[in-house]
Amino acid sequence: MTAPLQPRPCRDGSATRSLSMSTIAFTVCFAVWTIFSIIGIRIKQELGLSETEFGLLVGTPILTGSLVRIVLGVWTDRLGGRLVYTATMLAAAIATFALAFAQTYAQMLVAALGVGLAGGSFAVGVAYVSRFFPAGEQGTALGIFGVGNVGAAVTKFLAPFVMLAGGWQEVALVWASALGLMAVLFWFTTQDDPVIRRRRLSGTSQPRSFLAEFMPLRDVRVWRFALYYFFVFGGFVALALWLPRYLIGVYGFDIVKAGMVGAAFSVPASIFRAYGGILSDRIGARTVLYWTFAVSAACCGMLALPASDAVMRGISGTVAFHFEIGWIAFVVIAFVLGFFMAIGKAAVFKHIPTYYPQNVGAVGGLVGMIGGLGGFVLPIAFGALNDLTGLWSSCFMLLFVVAAACLVWMHLAILRMTPSRAAPEQILAPSAE
Numbered sequence: 001m002t003a004p005l006q007p008r009p010c011r012d013g014s015a016t017r018s019l020s021m022s023t024i025a026f027t028v029c030f031a032v033w034t035i036f037s038i039i040g041i042r043i044k045q046e047l048g049l050s051e052t053e054f055g056l057l058v059g060t061p062i063l064t065g066s067l068v069r070i071v072l073g074v075w076t077d078r079l080g081g082r083l084v085y086t087a088t089m090l091a092a093a094i095a096t097f098a099l100a101f102a103q104t105y106a107q108m109l110v111a112a113l114g115v116g117l118a119g120g121s122f123a124v125g126v127a128y129v130s131r132f133f134p135a136g137e138q139g140t141a142l143g144i145f146g147v148g149n150v151g152a153a154v155t156k157f158l159a160p161f162v163m164l165a166g167g168w169q170e171v172a173l174v175w176a177s178a179l180g181l182m183a184v185l186f187w188f189t190t191q192d193d194p195v196i197r198r199r200r201l202s203g204t205s206q207p208r209s210f211l212a213e214f215m216p217l218r219d220v221r222v223w224r225f226a227l228y229y230f231f232v233f234g235g236f237v238a239l240a241l242w243l244p245r246y247l248i249g250v251y252g253f254d255i256v257k258a259g260m261v262g263a264a265f266s267v268p269a270s271i272f273r274a275y276g277g278i279l280s281d282r283i284g285a286r287t288v289l290y291w292t293f294a295v296s297a298a299c300c301g302m303l304a305l306p307a308s309d310a311v312m313r314g315i316s317g318t319v320a321f322h323f324e325i326g327w328i329a330f331v332v333i334a335f336v337l338g339f340f341m342a343i344g345k346a347a348v349f350k351h352i353p354t355y356y357p358q359n360v361g362a363v364g365g366l367v368g369m370i371g372g373l374g375g376f377v378l379p380i381a382f383g384a385l386n387d388l389t390g391l392w393s394s395c396f397m398l399l400f401v402v403a404a405a406c407l408v409w410m411h412l413a414i415l416r417m418t419p420s421r422a423a424p425e426q427i428l429a430p431s432a433e
Helices: 012-033 036-048 049-068 069-079 081-099 105-130 135-166 166-190 194-202 211-218 219-252 255-283 286-304 327-355 360-389 393-415
Strands: 308-314 317-325
Touching: 012 049, 012 081, 012 166, 036 049, 036 105, 036 135, 036 166, 036 219, 036 255, 049 069, 049 105, 049 211, 049 219, 049 360, 069 081, 069 105, 069 360, 081 105, 081 166, 081 393, 105 135, 105 317, 105 327, 105 360, 135 166, 135 194, 135 255, 135 327, 166 211, 194 286, 211 360, 219 255, 219 286, 219 327, 286 327, 286 393, 308 393, 327 360, 360 393
Parallel strands: none
Antiparallel strands: 308 317
């Protein structure tokens, strides 16, 4: 059997160029993928949607972008990222263009399924970019690539102005045009990764069957990484989609101000992903994840506290008490939460090319799929919890539970694989993972 071709560092400038273009392309894709975070609010008003229906509309593109990731990742391993990335962007651009002409809720849901293809670009980019860099640099490279999450902030910042000027349909047309143009630019400015190029030069065939690509998915560790990503990425996407609605409902913001504050969450939560990659290369992804889940649980616990009034019986009579997190405090805590989610996203994907260098597409696709499903399930759950409990802060109650579950499972798994005689500082050793 032919031995699998090993990726080698590329020093001819193609690595930097491919990373740069992949990051820009992912930014545009992410902007399209989260388009409903802004236009969905106007659609909700026009169609009179319930909170649950709104959550479904916002989450539908996330569903598609999640489910296709594992297949797109495998195709990237086999066909090359340049081809798959370009085709994915073109397909998503066509669906976004069609969205502008949808008139009913059902038509919008169908169009949203196609828009979601833009989210599948993440698995393509991870498999494509990782092949240009050696193991010691992959954390940094993938962290930089993940900065494309800032596309969510681009939508929140620009879409309100475009929508006020020309309607939500205009936003869909402009975003579709930008994605189509990006696909063309990407095709003409990048080249195939080193593995695909050597495979073509040597004339070797695919080293594994299509089904063999999925064999590592039997490893429970892959699913543990997937749960981590469900929180750090799925939670990020869910909040990026939900925050404008939350700020309007809780603090009475208008759509423009809500979009600006939402962007203030999305920008740092995206940019710091690159820093998370650098940290993971330097001090170890495990240490970064310990900090991520511990601080995130604390932040979600604080934001989960609902505004409340209480009357207590005091010495000289009753004492009224009011508790509420003001919008400034909310933004600060949300910023901290976004920061640790960002570095956590990079830490999760630092593991994948290290443990599964020959199956980055399949494993990265699965982990990305579960994370993306978090971005689909959580907004729907947020809306349903609002309807069931009547508490705006119920979304952070759910996020607290997920963050705590990640922290507990990770720690138990590490204890099982660490000798009982090991000192606590060894458990957190940078070289552990």
